[in-house]
Amino acid sequence: MVAQSSKAADPKGSINLRIETQARQLIDDAAAILGKTRTEFMVESARRQAIDVLLDQRLFALDPERYDAFLHALDNPPAPGPKLRSLLHRVPAWERK
Numbered sequence: 001m002v003a004q005s006s007k008a009a010d011p012k013g014s015i016n017l018r019i020e021t022q023a024r025q026l027i028d029d030a031a032a033i034l035g036k037t038r039t040e041f042m043v044e045s046a047r048r049q050a051i052d053v054l055l056d057q058r059l060f061a062l063d064p065e066r067y068d069a070f071l072h073a074l075d076n077p078p079a080p081g082p083k084l085r086s087l088l089h090r091v092p093a094w095e096r097k
Contacts, residue, residue, distance in 0.1 A: 019027075024038075031041035062070060080088070 027041060028038055031038050034041065036044070
C-alpha cells in the first residue's frame with residue numbers, strides 16, 4: 001500500500017472575501033493576540049460557529065421527565081384537525097395547471 005501525502009488526503013480550496021478595513025483590522029488584532037494567522041483565525045472561528053449553528057438545530061438536551069414526555073408526544077400525536085385535513089387534500093402549487 002502506498003502512503004498518500006497529506007495534500008492528497010486533505011484537499012484545500014480557497015474563499016475570497018471582501019471585508020471592511022475596520023473588520024479586517026479587528027480580525028488581525030484578535031489573531032495576533034492568539035498567535036495565529038488571519039487565515040487560521042478566520043477558519044477556526046467560522047468552523048466553530050458553523051458547528052454551534054448545526055448543533056443548535058440538531059441536538060437538544062432534556063431531563064429524564066421531559067424526555068419521557070417528548071417520547072410520549074411523538075408516540076401519541078394529536079388527531080388531525082380540519083385545517084390539516086384540508087391542507088393534505090389540496091393539490092400542491094407545483095402540480096396545478
